[in-house]
Amino acid sequence: xxxxxxxxxxxxxxxxxxxxxxxSCSAKYGAEQNEHVCPACCGMPGMLxxxxxxxxxxxxxxGMMLNCHINRTTTFDKKNYYYPDLxxxxxxxxxxxPICVNGRVDIETSKGKKSVRIKxxxxxEDAGKLVHDDWRDLTMVDYNRTSVPLVEIVSQPDLSxxxxxxxxxxxxxxxxxxxxxxxxxxxxxxxxxxxxxSVREKGSDKLGVRTEMKNxxxxxxITRAIEYETARHIDAIVNKTEELVQETRRxxxxxxxxxxxxxxxxxGDYRYFPDPNVMPxxxxxxxxxxIKATLPEFPEIKKQRYxxxxxxxxxxxxxxxxxxxxxxxxxxxxxxxxxxxxxxxWILKDCANLLNKKQMTADMLAIDGRALGKLIKLVAxxxxxxxxxxxxxxxxxxxxxxxEKIAEEKGFIVSxxxxxxxxVVAEIVAADPKSVADYKGGKEKAFMALFxxxxxxxxxxxxxxxxxxxxxxxxxxx
Amino acid sequence: xxxxxxxxxxxxxLALTQDEKAxxxxxxxxxxxxxxxxxxxxxxxxxxMVYVMPLSNVLREDESSQPFTRDDLQKGAPEAEDGYWEVPxxxx
Amino acid sequence: xxxTTKKEPTYQQKxxxxxxxxxxxxxxxxxxxxxxxxxxxxxxxxxxxxxAENYEIVGKVTVSEFSRGMLADSAVAALDxxxxxxxxxxxxxxxxxxxxxxxxxxxxxxxxxxVSRFGLIPVACSGDTVGVMADNAETxxxxxxxxxxxxxxxxxxxxxxxxxxxxxxxxVKKVAIVKxxxxxxxxxxxxxxxxxxxxxxxxxxxxxxxxxxxxxxLSSAEFCNNVSKYDGVKYGYRAKGCRxxxxxxxxxxxxxxxxxxxxAILYGSHVLSSxxxxxxxxKALRVRRLVREYLDDLLTKVDAVMxxxxxxxxxxxxxxxxxxxxxxxxxxxxxxxxxxxxxxVQWLGxxxxxxxxxxxxxxx
Numbered sequence: 001x002x003x004x005x006x007x008x009x010x011x012x013x014x015x016x017x018x019x020x021x022x023x024s025c026s027a028k029y030g031a032e033q034n035e036h037v038c039p040a041c042c043g044m045p046g047m048l049x050x051x052x053x054x055x056x057x058x059x060x061x062x063g064m065m066l067n068c069h070i071n072r073t074t075t076f077d078k079k080n081y082y083y084p085d086l087x088x089x090x091x092x093x094x095x096x097x098p099i100c101v102n103g104r105v106d107i108e109t110s111k112g113k114k115s116v117r118i119k120x121x122x123x124x125e126d127a128g129k130l131v132h133d134d135w136r137d138l139t140m141v142d143y144n145r146t147s148v149p150l151v152e153i154v155s156q157p158d159l160s161x162x163x164x165x166x167x168x169x170x171x172x173x174x175x176x177x178x179x180x181x182x183x184x185x186x187x188x189x190x191x192x193x194x195x196x197x198s199v200r201e202k203g204s205d206k207l208g209v210r211t212e213m214k215n216x217x218x219x220x221x222i223t224r225a226i227e228y229e230t231a232r233h234i235d236a237i238v239n240k241t242e243e244l245v246q247e248t249r250r251x252x253x254x255x256x257x258x259x260x261x262x263x264x265x266x267x268g269d270y271r272y273f274p275d276p277n278v279m280p281x282x283x284x285x286x287x288x289x290x291i292k293a294t295l296p297e298f299p300e301i302k303k304q305r306y307x308x309x310x311x312x313x314x315x316x317x318x319x320x321x322x323x324x325x326x327x328x329x330x331x332x333x334x335x336x337x338x339x340x341x342x343x344x345x346w347i348l349k350d351c352a353n354l355l356n357k358k359q360m361t362a363d364m365l366a367i368d369g370r371a372l373g374k375l376i377k378l379v380a381x382x383x384x385x386x387x388x389x390x391x392x393x394x395x396x397x398x399x400x401x402x403x404e405k406i407a408e409e410k411g412f413i414v415s416x417x418x419x420x421x422x423x424v425v426a427e428i429v430a431a432d433p434k435s436v437a438d439y440k441g442g443k444e445k446a447f448m449a450l451f452x453x454x455x456x457x458x459x460x461x462x463x464x465x466x467x468x469x470x471x472x473x474x475x476x477x478x
Numbered sequence: 479x480x481x482x483x484x485x486x487x488x489x490x491x492l493a494l495t496q497d498e499k500a501x502x503x504x505x506x507x508x509x510x511x512x513x514x515x516x517x518x519x520x521x522x523x524x525x526x527m528v529y530v531m532p533l534s535n536v537l538r539e540d541e542s543s544q545p546f547t548r549d550d551l552q553k554g555a556p557e558a559e560d561g562y563w564e565v566p567x568x569x570x
Numbered sequence: 571x572x573x574t575t576k577k578e579p580t581y582q583q584k585x586x587x588x589x590x591x592x593x594x595x596x597x598x599x600x601x602x603x604x605x606x607x608x609x610x611x612x613x614x615x616x617x618x619x620x621x622a623e624n625y626e627i628v629g630k631v632t633v634s635e636f637s638r639g640m641l642a643d644s645a646v647a648a649l650d651x652x653x654x655x656x657x658x659x660x661x662x663x664x665x666x667x668x669x670x671x672x673x674x675x676x677x678x679x680x681x682x683x684x685v686s687r688f689g690l691i692p693v694a695c696s697g698d699t700v701g702v703m704a705d706n707a708e709t710x711x712x713x714x715x716x717x718x719x720x721x722x723x724x725x726x727x728x729x730x731x732x733x734x735x736x737x738x739x740x741x742v743k744k745v746a747i748v749k750x751x752x753x754x755x756x757x758x759x760x761x762x763x764x765x766x767x768x769x770x771x772x773x774x775x776x777x778x779x780x781x782x783x784x785x786x787x788l789s790s791a792e793f794c795n796n797v798s799k800y801d802g803v804k805y806g807y808r809a810k811g812c813r814x815x816x817x818x819x820x821x822x823x824x825x826x827x828x829x830x831x832x833x834a835i836l837y838g839s840h841v842l843s844s845x846x847x848x849x850x851x852x853k854a855l856r857v858r859r860l861v862r863e864y865l866d867d868l869l870t871k872v873d874a875v876m877x878x879x880x881x882x883x884x885x886x887x888x889x890x891x892x893x894x895x896x897x898x899x900x901x902x903x904x905x906x907x908x909x910x911x912x913x914x915v916q917w918l919g920x921x922x923x924x925x926x927x928x929x930x931x932x933x934x
Contacts, residue, residue, distance in 0.1 A: 019542035026542040033561045034548045039612055042551055042563075043799040046593045046611060046689045048724050054540035075528075078795055080842070082491055082819055084565050089798035132567060139815075140562035141803070269489070271842035273791055273851060274528040276696035277725055282534040486836040490794065491801065491819035494832060501889065502833045508890045509837070512783040517849065519780055519857055526855030527862060529726070530696060530906030531683045531921075536725040550612055556808035563804055565815050 002202040003237070005230045007165055007195060008157035011172060012150050013182040014126060014190040015058045021125050021149035022049035022092065022278075029188050033142040041147040043087025048277050051076075055149040056099070056281055058181045059123045060291045062151050063100030065175045066118050070288065074099040076123075076278040079270045084141050085128040093124035093152075095272045099281075105155075105175075107167040116168050117156040126150050145189075151181070157196065157207070162226040166219050169193065178296050178324045183363060186217050193222060199233035208233065209244035213251045213258060225251040229258055302327060310340035319348050323362035326351075332369020337377040346376055350390060354397050371396045375403040385460040388412040414461045421467060424457045425474045436478050450475070479503055572644045572651075574600060576629030579653050585628045586621060586713065587648050589659035591637055592700070593689040594618055594630070601691040602633040605800045605807045605826035615689020616724070617658055617700055617717045624716065628654055635828045636693050636797065637662050640887045640895065642669040645703050649675060656704035656713045662693040663789060663892065664879075664899030670703055670911040671755065671879030676931060677703045678710045680924045682906025683728035684736055685714075686721035692796040694789035695726075697903045707912065707931045714924065736908075736922040742873040742930035743768060745917070748775040753878025753898060755914030762913050762934045763876070771872060781861045781900035784854035786893055787841045788904065791851060794838025797831070830889045862905040869920040874927060877901065877916045 020027050023040040040047035056074075063070050077095040103118030126148040131140040153172065159165050173184045173191060184191040193216045198208040211229065216222045229249075236242045249258040297305070299321040306317040320326045326347055333343045351365055351372075375392055378384040384392065384407050392403045392412070400406060407413050415421070428450060429436055438446035454467055483499055494502065552558040557565070575597040579585035593599045593611035600606040614622070621627055631644040642665040645657040650673075659666055661679045670677035678701055685700040692698060702713045715737065720730040745768050747760065760770055802808035802822030809821030827835070841850040868875060878898050885891060902909040902916065908924035910917045912931035919927045 018540050024538070024541065024543045026544060028542075034551070034563075035561075036544065037548065037551055038544070038546050039551065043804050044551075044611070045691045045796075045799065046613070046615065048688055048726075050536060050538045050723070050725050052540050053537040056537070073534075080795060080798060080839075082798065082801065084563075084568065084803055084815060087799065087804060089801060090795055130568065131562070134567070137567045138564050139566065139568045140560075140564055142562060269844050271489075271839055271844075271847075273795070273842055273847075274526075274855075276528055276792065279529060279533045279536045279725055281537070482840070483836065486839055489839050490798070490835050491816070491823055492827070492832055492835065493820050493824045498829045498832060501829050502836050505833045505889050505893070506837065506840070508893060509783065509786055513850075516780055516783040516853070516857065519777070519853075519860065521853060521856035521860065524856040524859050526852055527859035528696070528855060530858075530862065530904075531681075531726065531728060533683070533726065533728070538722075546612055554609060554805040556802060556805075565803055565818060566813060568815055 001238075003199050003234050004160055004202045005197060005199050005226070005233070006157045006207060007159040007197050007226065009153075009155045009159065009165065009168065009196070010194040011153045011155075011169070012126075012192045012194075013062070013153065013176055013184060015055055015149040015151060016180055016182050017052060017054045017058070017149055019052055020147040021052050021055050021123070022147055023047065025147070027148045029190065031144055033140075034144060036144040037146070041087065042143045043089075049092065049275070051278060051281065052149065055123055056283070057291055058149075059099040059121065059151055060283065060288070061179050061295065062153070062176060062181045063103065063121050064292060064295055065179045065181070066100070066103040066105055066121065066153070066172075068100035068103030068118055068121060070100055070283060071097055072283045072288075073097060073280050074123075074283070075280045076275045077272050078275050079272050081270055083127070084139065085130050085146075087128065087143055087146055091125055091127065092275055092278070094122035096274060098122035105168060105171055107164060107171050109161075109163050109167045111163075114158075114164065116158045116164075119154045119156050121151050121153050124150050124152060157198075162223040165195070165222060165226060169219060169222070174299055177363065178299055180324060186219070189217060192217050195222060195226060195229075197226065197229050197233070199230060199237060208237070210246055211244070211258075212248045214248055214261075216251060218253075221251065221253040224253065224256060225258065228256060232258070296324065296327075306340070310334065312340055312344055316341070316344040316348060320344060323365070325363050325365040329365055329367060329369040329372060333373035333376060336370045336373025337380070339376055339380055342376050342380065343373065346372060346393070350393055354394065367396050368399075368401045371401045371403055378403060378407060382463045383407070383414050384412050385414060385455075385462070385464070388460045411459065412461060414463055415458070418466065418470065421454075421458065421462050421470055422474075424454055425467070425470050428453050428457065429471070429474045429478050433478070436475055439475060447471075447475075479506070572631055572647045573629040574598065574632055579626055579628045583655065584625045585654040586625050587628055587645075587654050587657045588618065588630050589637070589642070589645060589657060590630045590633045591660040591691045591693070592617060592630075592658065593691065594627075597630065599630070599691060602635040602637070603826065603828075603831070605797075605823075606691070607807060609806050611689070613689065616686035616721045618689065620717050620719065621658065631657055631659070633659075634665065635831050636691065636793070637665055638693065638793070638830055638834060638892070639665060640668065640885050640892050641672075642666045642703070645669060646673040646675060649703065649705060656702050656709050658700060658702055658713065658717060660690055660693070660698055661701045661903075662698045663903065664896055666701055666703055667899050667902075667909065667911050667916060668880045668885065668895060671914045671916070672883055674914065675703050675705060675911075676707050676710050677701055677911040678714055678924055678928060679902060679909045680714055680718060681728075681736060681908045681921050683726050684718045684733045684922070684924075686719070686724040686727055688721055688723040694792040694903075695796065696792060697785070697789060697906065699906070707910070707928045710910075711925075711928045714928075732922065737925045739929040740873070740926045742917075742926060744771065744872040745769070746771045746773045746868055746872040746875045748773055748778055748875065748877065750776070750779055751877050751898065753881045754883060756876070756878050759876060759913045759915040759934070766933050773868060775864060775868070777857075777860050777864045778901045779897070780857050781904050782893070782897045784857040784861070785896060785900035785904040786837070787850050787854040788858065790834045790838035791842050792838070794835045794842070797827075797835060800826070830892075833889045858904050861901060862907075865901065865905060865907060865918070866920065869923075873919070874923070874930070875918045877918060879911055879914065879916050
């Protein structure tokens with residue numbers, strides 16, 4: 001008998017907003033414990049929820065990126081359960097009229113192309129964080145994350161392998177980051193995934209017993225968990241090793257095993273009801289169209305355009321579309337200078353280096369693209385040397401917008417005065433007969449030493465090609 | 479009825495005395511008397527009314543502020559240390 | 571005990587009291603519950619801020635636990651001391667209406683959304699309304715004009731231009747009384763109205779009889795949700811000797827809540843369970859619409875609906891009795907329509923008719 005695994009995913013993505021969903025506390029990651037908290041998000045009575053408009057914007061954006069139908073009237077509901085990370089003992093979420101329904105995400109794996117149906121996307125608030133202290137036998141509660149806005153993206157059970165799951169999650173991540181819905185950082189918990197899995201006889205249309213693994217936070221762990229859980233299910237069915245029950249399980253990645261959970265998730269009945277404090281959100285055509293107009297090109301379409309229209313190679317184009325920020329800077333800079341290949345190089349090498357040094361990710365590139373374009377044009381026009389241009393790029397990283405002005409101030413404008421270059425070359429050659437002799441004796445390196453000395457003397461402000469010719473001429477004379 | 483009350487107690491993190499359970503039961507039974515006529519009301523083509531006033535799109539701009547300090551919020555905490563609220567160790 | 575906190579008023583004409591459901595940052599707010607015995611809010615309710623500009627808040631009158639009891643008798647007692655103009659209190663299940671009717675006070679429960687609920691201890695959010703109790707309609711009018719107004723911090727607050735309309739006065743000439751609503755003080759109130767030339771019509775408002783069960787369902791579910799945050803973890807009462815989180819939850823809540831509160835919590839979660847949601851909660855939301863539509867329609871034909879405030883002057887105070895008495899108050903609670911209690915009965919009007927009802931009540 002052959003078996004197949006059926007998987008549906010619930011993906012939680014924290015939205016890229018400044019403030020929380022229902023109160024004005026900061027939603028930024030990384031603050032000291034309980035610094036981003038107010039009476040509302042630590043469960044005190046009296047404050048009332050007011051919806052953050054940006055959350056609805058981003059919820060719609062997510063839905064449009066995933067080909068969803070947007071519900072023009074969307075409402076909020078309360079979900080009740082007790083747990084210390086939930087200060088009000090309820091979570092405000094969307095059950096009856098979620099913002100998006102019926103979407104589709106296309107993926108590609110070694111087995112070919114496939115569409116994964118999206119059941120719905122709903123907006124909701126995140127829960128707080130619990131830190132367990134075994135030493136003092138305590139659990140410490142931090143409400144910074146309480147009420148940080150999320151969308152939960154619920155797929156249909158259309159996935160049938162760990163490979164497909166990974167392809168789906170990578171695709172989601174790429175689309176949502178591209179549309180600036182979320183930074184989708186697994187390691188910071190801004191992207192998390194619940195895996196619903198069951199196993200059935202191949203070809204059967206009846207689903208098997210379903211188990212759920214909650215809060216998975218890396219692709220590698222998800223892959224291992226799916227493989228383990230699939231094997232456990234098949235073993236239970238074939239060898240009757242255990243009776244499968246519908247339950248929530250916790251994946252322990254270190255032990256490589258899943259365990260039945262004994263806490264909140266066994267409650268089952270969440271006693272949802274519509275929240276009378278949050279009025280319906282009605283999305284009219286103006287609002288809908290405004291969001292539609294902000295949608296980015298899909299990354300693969302951008303990539304194709306970069307290759308076909310702008311002449312970039314596959315590698316450069318693929319690397320750029322990894323990051324929306326790279327694409328934005330690329331397109332601004334290209335519009336300024338028209339030199340696609342050069343711009344790609346500057347971003348993927350020089351900008352990437354600077355980001356690295358600052359321990360920043362590609363998404364954090366936030367420079368003036370037009371300034372980069374101007375700089376590249378200065379280099380292409382041989383007005384600024386490459387080494388000096390790198391110095392100017394560092395200034396652009398700090399917010400500078402006018403590279404020409406910096407070049408002038410720093411004395412970086414390349415001299416067209418061949419007289420000056422000839423004079424410097426003559427001096428250097430005369431002062432270093434040993435290098436001249438070494439070069440004539442066949443040592444290529446000696447030429448580079450002389451070239452470097454000249455360049456330094458000229459403070460980089462000359463056309464390297466001109467310098468090279470004049471230097472060769474002078475050496476011959478010597 | 480006892481089973482129902484036991485479940486509801488658990489769901490609501492309460493433990494009732496026998497006397498309390500008796501009053502709760504009496505209340506449930508009293509309201510239940512009114513439910514048959516309530517059930518007979520024809521509501522088939524009626525939409526649920528969650529909000530009594532017709533408002534929509536009560537939204538705020540995405541601006542953050544932090545007017546309350548952690549110390550203030552934890553002033554009345556039964557147990558708080560080092561900026562955390564504390565509870566007995568949870569077992570997952 | 572009438573007051574939880576009290577200072578001697580220095581200027582009697584401007585002295586008001588709040589009930590203990592309204593949050594104040596300079597004194598504790600306990601909602602009559604051991605759970606919140608020592609709880610002090612970090613902020614003032616919007617009505618507190620509005621009153622503080624021109625009035626002196628002399629103290630807080632006590633309430634039954636979460637105002638779920640039969641009466642608001644501390645408010646009446648505070649007024650009878652004659653040291654204050656009025657009491658600002660939260661009407662959630664008819665306590666102010668009954669107390670005002672039985673004591674001969676005037677009480678206005680304005681249209682839902684005209685007075686901010688920011689800074690209230692929430693009970694049943696879809697119905698909780700801040701109202702004013704005073705010796706006469708003029709004072710109710712004066713204090714209501716102070717506390718009413720749009721508030722960005724309450725998502726159900728009406729726009730200012732709508733709230734302004736509540737000040738407009740149209741004469742009350744036709745009043746409906748409803749079959750099946752027999753209760754205290756009806757005959758004398760009808761007499762008084764007739765003496766003012768008001769025409770009285772009797773109508774067959776059967777659907778209004780269903781408001782009682784519907785409001786019991788909706789309000790206890792909302793209440794259950796609103797008090798689930800009181801769990802002994804963040805603030806408020808925590809039981810001694812708790813070794814697990816379940817201990818903290820169960821012992822703290824069981825020790826701090828009274829029987830009527832526990833009853834409402836259990837009933838509230840009962841009606842929300844997945845087995846009951848459709849036939850109870852969802853049904854009640856639909857009945858609410860029918861009640862509202864009936865009254866909206868009726869109020870195009872008459873200027874006010876008169877309902878008794880309670881069945882008799884001798885009310886017992888347990889949860890079942892409160893349920894029985896809510897027969898009279900539930901139509902207003904569940905619809906958010908304005909009510910003025912005067913001459914011992916309720917006068918219910920269309921949205922924003924509170925100004926007209928108060929003006930009318932002065933003539934009675």
